[in-house]
Amino acid sequence: MAAAEQKPSIPTLMEFFVVVVRIGLTSFGGGLSGWLLREFVQRRHWLDEEEFLSGLSLAQAFPGVNVVNLSIWIGYRLLGTRGALAGACGIIVPPAILVVLIAALFAALTDYPLTHLVLDGVGAAAVGLSLQMGIIAARRVAMKGLEQIVIMAAAFVAVGLLHISLPLVVVVLGALSVSLAYWRLARA
Amino acid sequence: MSNRLLQICMVFGSASLLSFGGGSAIVPELQLQTVHDYGWLTSRQFADSFAITQVTPGPSTLLVTLLGYRADGLAGALLATVAMIVPASVLVGVVTMLWLRTGHARWHVALERGIAPIAVGLVVASGIIIARTVDHGVSAWAVTLAAGLVLGVTKLNPLAVVCAGGVIGLLLNSV
Numbered sequence: 001m002a003a004a005e006q007k008p009s010i011p012t013l014m015e016f017f018v019v020v021v022r023i024g025l026t027s028f029g030g031g032l033s034g035w036l037l038r039e040f041v042q043r044r045h046w047l048d049e050e051e052f053l054s055g056l057s058l059a060q061a062f063p064g065v066n067v068v069n070l071s072i073w074i075g076y077r078l079l080g081t082r083g084a085l086a087g088a089c090g091i092i093v094p095p096a097i098l099v100v101l102i103a104a105l106f107a108a109l110t111d112y113p114l115t116h117l118v119l120d121g122v123g124a125a126a127v128g129l130s131l132q133m134g135i136i137a138a139r140r141v142a143m144k145g146l147e148q149i150v151i152m153a154a155a156f157v158a159v160g161l162l163h164i165s166l167p168l169v170v171v172v173l174g175a176l177s178v179s180l181a182y183w184r185l186a187r188a
Numbered sequence: 189m190s191n192r193l194l195q196i197c198m199v200f201g202s203a204s205l206l207s208f209g210g211g212s213a214i215v216p217e218l219q220l221q222t223v224h225d226y227g228w229l230t231s232r233q234f235a236d237s238f239a240i241t242q243v244t245p246g247p248s249t250l251l252v253t254l255l256g257y258r259a260d261g262l263a264g265a266l267l268a269t270v271a272m273i274v275p276a277s278v279l280v281g282v283v284t285m286l287w288l289r290t291g292h293a294r295w296h297v298a299l300e301r302g303i304a305p306i307a308v309g310l311v312v313a314s315g316i317i318i319a320r321t322v323d324h325g326v327s328a329w330a331v332t333l334a335a336g337l338v339l340g341v342t343k344l345n346p347l348a349v350v351c352a353g354g355v356i357g358l359l360l361n362s363v
Binding site for chain 1: 202204205206207208209210211212213214217232235236237238239240241242243244245246247248249250253254257262265269273276277279280281283284285287288294295297298299300301302303304305306307308309310311312313314315316317318319322323324328329331332333334335336337338339340346349350351352353354355356357358360361
């Protein structure tokens with residue numbers, strides 16, 4: 001491990017795949033992007049931090065699981081198309097197999113009312129986690145200006161309170177918001 | 189391909205392209221379709237599946253794998269996962285290629301700035317909607333709020349907080 005610092009900064013496909021699989025299997029819920037940063041940038045120096053953050057913002061801006069998107073981005077950046085494929089498969093396939101096994105196990109336990117009480121508590125706490133992450137992200141967006149706040153609030157009200165259909169909101173508001181941002185940049 | 193598998197493809201394939209903000213935005217939509225429209229599973233099973241994916245490794249979007257599993261066994265699980273991952277991944281793969289080729293173009297910045305506030309608005313909205321479907325009763329809401337507060341003011345591991353929620357849920361409801 002100590003001599004690993006001096007290695008060339010491009011990993012082999014296998015090295016990359018193994019690291020991605022390990023992250024997929026050992027990290028939970030919210031913190032996956034943090035794990036990727038630690039492994040790829042800080043520990044192995046396969047990417048620099050600025051590149052990583054640029055990939056992260058792209059991964060978050062587009063639909064799909066953030067961490068899958070990020071693995072595709074990193075994989076493509078390091079090893080081209082095969083890297084992108086290895087990244088996507090490595091991060092999703094092993095945990096997917098595991099979750100089915102666990103769910104099948106749980107199915108045997110769901111006759112007991114206690115199981116539901118535990119799962120209800122877990123679900124309720126998990127909702128708290130996602131709300132809290134949403135609020136942190138909202139605070140970050142709010143600091144960027146009034147325009148961003150209005151668009152964010154519009155998305156929240158349309159989907160959360162008025163229950164307008166998600167595709168409609170994304171397409172209409174997205175087109176509006178991106179053209180507005182582009183227009184501002186062009187004028188600046 | 190059976191009718192059911194075709195429906196799975198459609199439900200999760202379209203969810204894939206709508207999953208802005210990391211996937212939690214589509215949870216309410218998925219519940220509507222899998223529980224109410226198609227009746228693949230009960231509300232109870234949906235809530236259980238949601239909770240299980242919060243305490244197992246990997247992204248919590250693996251909820252779709254369990255929904256597919258309930259709908260049509262292993263074939264359903266496989267198909268739901270593929271339908272959820274592939275469309276968005278292909279899109280992101282293509283954008284990545286263009287992105288890395290064009291350097292710091294103006295449309296990069298415009299896309300990032302334009303989409304970020306919408307994604308965040310959707311995440312908060314879905315948090316509220318999921319709370320409404322998952323949280324039955326005052327004690328569940330209390331656990332949600334407490335977990336949010338604890339995570340906001342401490343650096344505790346989220347997994348520990350979520351597991352503590354399970355224990356508290358058990359204690360609150362069995363006394």
